[in-house]
Amino acid sequence: MVNTKYEGFETPGVTVDLVLFTVNESRLKVMLVKRVEEPFRSDWSLPGGFIELGESLDAAAQRVLVEKVGVSDVYMEQLYTFGKPKRDPRSRVITVAYIALIPWQSLPQPASEKIIDLTWSPVDHLPKLAFDHKEIVNYAVKRLRAKVSYSNIVYGLMPKQFRLSELQSMYECIIDDKLDKRNFRKRMLATGLLKETGKKDTAGAHRPAMLYQFKSKEIVFL
């Protein structure tokens, strides 16, 4: 396996890798697939693949999402490009990593059986990962935690309608910390990003509570 030349320059392989997050059982989790080929055969890894020459980077990430997860309409953004010379032992491959967010409820159910050898790992208990994928996941977690505090990116993980207490739980799972209920409600309502649905959630053992939804899917920086 040898890298090829382009105008005298050897060109690297270029892949995209997805860090697909969800929250389930009150934990922030990332999707991993078991590798079936060398190198790192049988190790867990991020879903990814080589880009095709006619498709943009975003389109390649979208294709991987559809092929490997079976969904398409999720929040996705480019994270960072990883390109250490030896990250792939075969030859030079650089990877453009993407973050994607999906509510657990939107995953094809049962989510863990959609693809054989797929798992959702809590981000703070990752198994051994192939290539530099642990570094990529850790970088993605850092970005997600920073970004929830200054944007409405969290909508990508929420069901369409929710109680404020559910939104608070989501934040707490992502940042792995507790928030003050009164401050949280006050701050969230002050952003102007939420609207009341007019409906109340009467299911379950808890008291009925107003259901909210995001006014827009557009990402806003607070």
Next chain:
Amino acid sequence: MVNTKYEGFETPGVTVDLVLFTVNESRLKVMLVKRVEEPFRSDWSLPGGFIELGESLDAAAQRVLVEKVGVSDVYMEQLYTFGKPKRDPRSRVITVAYIALIPWQSLPQPASEKIIDLTWSPVDHLPKLAFDHKEIVNYAVKRLRAKVSYSNIVYGLMPKQFRLSELQSMYECIIDDKLDKRNFRKRMLATGLLKETGKKDTAGAHRPAMLYQFKSKEIVFL
């Protein structure tokens, strides 16, 4: 010119491009070089180049900085990877863009004569640029403006020692807006990132004022 194959996948060319910012004459400016080859011969463009197979992306960006600007010790971070299929009319080339910051005083002087066909363009009056470089510059300006408000990244543009009024001017040039003097001083000193040098600036026509410096070059998120 044809893209070559890697394990059955045609591989794109991979370049790095630098968005090198400075502030001079109270304006945020970006360094541009005139292209001497097709495509876009004689158009302005960002300094950049193909990555070499043995070097990391960061190392490639650093090499371009040294070769094209003649400096090395500046703040630099990866910005975003641009990869639309037709961005280079010759064949598929994706580019990993970097932001770099340099104080005007640190440029080899006279800065505009370091390399023939080099210019520093105000970011709000860009000439026609080659490839998708205008899109890249605009994205970089957006990132820089957002980031100065929640980090100490501005140190990359400041001389070693400065008056608080000079720091305020720098912020105003970057965000292209005026700031309240009292609030600015209060907020900056409250961050704990600055220290007094113990020296006063007595040069020029203005009143002597305390000179400050950043305690650390480490990037801190406020």
